[in-house]
Amino acid sequence: MELRTTADLMDTILQEQKIGKYSFCVTQSEKQELNLENGGFKLLRTVFNNNGNVKVFLGEKMGAAAGNDLSENGLQKLVQEAKAAAASASDDPCHDIAPNQGKDVFRQGQYEPDMDRFIERIKEFVDTAAKEYPKVKIMSGIGSYDRWNWISRNTNGTEFEGIGGQYSFSIEICAGEGEKTTGLDYTHVSMKSLDTPFMELGDIRRHLEDVQNSIYPEALEGKFEGTVIMTPGCALDFIWMTLSNYITDGVIIDGTSQWLDKVGEQVADEKLTISLKPFDERIVIGERGTGNGFRSEDVTLIDKGVLKTHWLSLYGANKTGRPAVKNTGSDLVVEPGKGTLEELIASVDKGLLMGGFSGGQPGTNGEFSGVAKNSFLIENGKIKGAVTETMVNGNLGEAFRNIRGISKELKCDGGSVVPYIAVDGIVISGK
Amino acid sequence: MLQDIIGTKRELFADGVQTVLRGHENRNRRVVLLKGNLVQNARSEAAGISARVNNKGTFGFASIAEYSPEAAEKVIRAATENALALGRHSGRDIPLPVSMGTGIVPLNTEIRDTDQKTIIDMCRTVDRYIETRYPDLSSRTVVYYEDSQDRIVYSSDAYNGHLVTPRCYVYVMMSAETKDGAPVELFKAFGGFGSFYDHFTKPEELFPGIDALYKKLMDKKEGVYAEAGYKTVVLGGMMGGMLAHEAVGHTVEADLVRGGSVAGPNLNKRVASNLVTMVDFAHTYQGKPAPLPVYLDDEGTKAEDDILIKDGILTGYMNDRESAAEYGMQPLGNARGWSFADEPIIRMRNTCILPGKSTVEELIASVDDGYYLIDSGNGQADLTGEFMFGVTCGYEIKNGKLGKALLDTTVTGVAFEMLKTVDMVSDTVEWSSSGFCGKKQPMAVGMGGPHMRCKIMIGGR
Known part of the structure; x- marks a missing residue:
């Protein structure tokens, strides 16, 4: 038929x-x-x-x-x-x-x-x-x-x-x-x-x-607070976890979001701007109609660190008396920074270049704890060897506020556009 | 349930190749009450038919969203053409696995459907109990989730049969606030293999479990961060099951062994202390049905238990027919697909570390300074055996006694190193079956384990 x-x-x-x-x-x-x-x-x-x-x-x-x-x-x-x-x-x-x-x-x-x-x-x-x-x-x-x-x-x-x-x-x-x-x-x-x-x-x-370059990793010794430069893929995972924990239907309807009353306020470093852009030419197949039946629109969720809106469905909006977002897609675009990845690395005394995060889904308090995967040690502004059995701990909301820098370089994979993001104050621990 | 309307199409199987024809239906029922609001109220059913053809190690697969004899003819032809077409590019010339026997595996059970009103009423009863009894919670969610699989398998040179796998659960999630205003959460799954009527006709039977969950949440409200580092811990049975599945199970799936997993060079070598024996059970555990019984896989292999670690020695892998031939092992029924549109790949079934001789109390009493880790939210593992589990519920152990509850944390280690530190194993096993394993496709799996004392890396502030 x-x-x-x-x-x-x-x-x-x-x-x-x-x-x-x-x-x-x-x-x-x-x-x-x-x-x-x-x-x-x-x-x-x-x-x-x-x-x-x-x-x-x-x-x-x-x-x-x-x-x-x-x-x-x-x-x-x-x-x-x-x-x-x-x-x-x-x-x-x-x-x-x-x-x-x-x-x-x-x-x-x-x-x-x-x-x-x-x-x-x-x-x-x-x-x-x-x-x-x-x-x-x-x-x-x-x-x-x-x-x-x-x-x-x-x-x-x-x-x-x-x-x-x-x-x-x-x-x-x-x-x-x-x-x-x-x-x-x-x-x-x-x-x-x-x-x-x-x-x-x-x-x-x-x-x-x-x-x-990761065939012979070394286990990290001890524990320190340092800077983590997330690769675009890793940064994307952290952004989704944060959005899910702080601005989506469930946590706004039940009132457990840490950003429940933060619309219009600074929730992240001013270097961070996050949008959903289904009409961006770098997005291969952007959303055109939302799951609720609206025409999809480009929407900025965080503009220079200020939370512009929660990301509510029509139901969530009706339930909470807040505006619905006419976008239910995943066409995420993060604006680039001014420096290069090389400059970001050079600015780090001690930390990690983190290619992936394997961790439990953070609770609504935003606390995260997991293993740094596909990651390299950074010391005195230079990348050292690959690391293994290395854990990272922190808080999603704090991480958004503690952004040291964002790279000019962007990863465009057809579904999202994301730079490298460097975050201070992450607890990094080894054996 | 599926009626057998495809068996006669075996006559279309091509000569010189191995063909499996599968009719398959997935059905879901879902109800979500968030603070009493019915936010999801949905039912779905998806059925279709697929064929997979092995031509000298190159595979063709085709599926159509229609369960009919005509669709069976189309997918057999298309899968055969796909196998031949790709063969021109693959360069593979691998002998077809030998037949391990033929026969019929009879239907194991039936799926009993439930109307949505009955499900919603049950969820409301549970929700009202929580709301009334525990008004101090900051949030509560009650979820009913049911997924049932129904498959009919016909193979060219293996077993034919009909397997159904219904399972249903109620997930209860609770949130509370610490004195600093930060939310903490816990959840618990009730239910298992079978239909609504096997588990939830008396919602009040869930109440003691809900009470226990609330008590743990109140403990967690006063919880502390774990101290990061390499610690002596008692892993609870659910954590033991997660260890069996994530840390060991995936590394001994033969497709990952072929890809270079740490299990490759460790076959027949010591990978754990001699207290550790691990089995992927097919359908029966200690004389009773395993959590999610599998009698037949999607290659037509009759399912049997697979002993993976025996007294600490790695003894086997989980295989499909092709990998079993490659490694000189016997296929035991691990090739499974999630829906009619999914090709069978190597999956776990009911993976479990077997019980030992100590009591749980003895394990806890033996730890001077460490942690008792009870529940896990999720876990992941790597080819190297490096694993991670999120810990959602745990307690300090000080001088052999339980101390303060823990806030969420994560444990990690390298499986074949960590398992060598296991020096006490409890005499009971806890099973879970409510989760999904993700590996290209989702899959319903059972996992089980005893309490174990061991050393592990734990994350913390």
Whole structure:
């Protein structure tokens, strides 16, 4: 069945059920995925998938259902399930759908793949890696081409259609000599075209260099308070943890956020500006319609260290009387700093260049504690060797306030744009 | 539940390759009450069919979101074409694994569905209990989560069968404020293998566990930071299970061994003290069903237990058919996919360090200055065996007695070094099965362990 026919049928079924208020999205997708193991092709995977999700309202009661059977019977069942869920709920007027956003079609990325060229690019990457980084092993690699067509509608009159496709490439790597092996490292990029060799995308080359230089790490001795320069990938993880802990629905609704009443106030160093920018040209497939049914917008969450808004869904906004953010994506952009990474490193007396963080999910108090992965010791402004069994401890909120510097260099991996971020006051401990 | 409408399509399996056809359905039920607000109220079902073909070590996989005989024909053809097409680029020429026997694995249990109202009513009963009894909490969340898997497997030269894996849980999360106004949290999962009616028809049976959770949270409110460093600790059973899964289990998955994990050069060598024996159980533990029983995997291998460490010596890996042939081992049923769209990869099932002879009280009494680490929020491990667990609940031990509670911290170590420091093991095992293991795809796994006394790096301010 054509997707538009499916959407029309869904409308018909919902209206026949006399449901006056609803929203739904139906999606057809296709994946062609090439899997590498230890540098060689091993698996070609093809996935044809569907998805339908529907939210229905019976008065002020809301219920939702999802499934992948988009036949007429499947849609009927989906609506029945959502209706039954709504009938079981209690009244809550805060559940709602976005007002009319009009109709639009969003075409993004590459809808017709060039799989031969994709395979050649992957082979080229494997060959380049073997030649330039002979101690690095590509344990696994996934080259995926994904395309999709979705239609979302709601009873306020909105209809969005998305048509798109993208390539992505991710690797898990380690390095070794004899029986000596490094830990795992990984990175990922997504792209609209195959114009650039994969080695030059995102920070792939940097990951290969770092892992090749990590074969003989040393355990750190003692404990000290120092500076941690987070690589863009590591910084991104910390930013997500912080946003999740301080400004999203759950912690604002239940009032446990440390930034509950901080909108308009300085919560971070003035060097830090964080936005969600689905329309930034460096983002390959930016969000166009939110999960709540709004048109997506670029949104600045923290501007020069000042918290501009909490990141609330429509429900969270209605529940707390605060504004909803018209962005539910992950298109995160952090503004660059003025100095280079080299200058940042030169400014550090003692600390770490931290490539990854393996730690427990911090509680709402923001306390974090974990292991520095893929990391190097910095002493007297210079990078020393790789470290192992090294722990870092601190507080997310304090870390945001204690930013020593942000690099000019940015990692653009197609999904986010992030610099290196140096943070003071982190407790670093070894054996 | 899935009806067998695909078995006759075996006639389409190509000669000279190994083919597995799988019908698979995942269903989820989810209810979330945040401070009494019903913030999530959703049900989902996703079914489809897939085929995987092994052609001399090059694999083709195809899946369609439709469970029908026609879809079976399409995926068999597409997976075969994929295997042949990629073979032109892969250069692999690996003999197909030999058959380890054929037969039928019968349906193990049934999935019983529950209407959403019953689930919501139960959650409200639990929520009201917490709200009424513990009004001083700053926040509370009650989550009902159910995921059930139903698969029918047909293979060209292995077992065929029907396996269902229903599991459901209630997660209770509580928050309170310290005297400084900082939030502290704890959570507990109730439930396990089976359906709603196996666990939650009497919500009041959860109340004692909720009371115990509240007491621990009140202790944590007055908690202190651990002192960072290399310490003697008693790991609780849940931590022991996390150790079995994260620190050891992943390093002995044969695909990671092939990638260079520390287990490669350590086969048949001492990796732990002689008090440590670790097994990946298939479906039965001490004569009773294991937390998440697996009778058949997604390559058609009949599931059996896999002894990984015996008296401190590394004795085996977890394998799929191909890696088992490569390492001269027997495939024991570890190749599993999460959904119809996922190819089978090597996964743990019910991984457990076996109990010893000491009591928990004896372990705690034996520590002069250290920590009792009870619960973990999450964990990760590396090829080198370097692991990390978040510790959400723990206490100081001073002169053999429990002291103040700990605020959240993290422990780390290198598995095969840390396990050699295990010098006391308790006589009981605690299991958990409510989490997910992430490795390209999610997977439901069971993990278990005894209390163990050992030395470990702990983080702190």
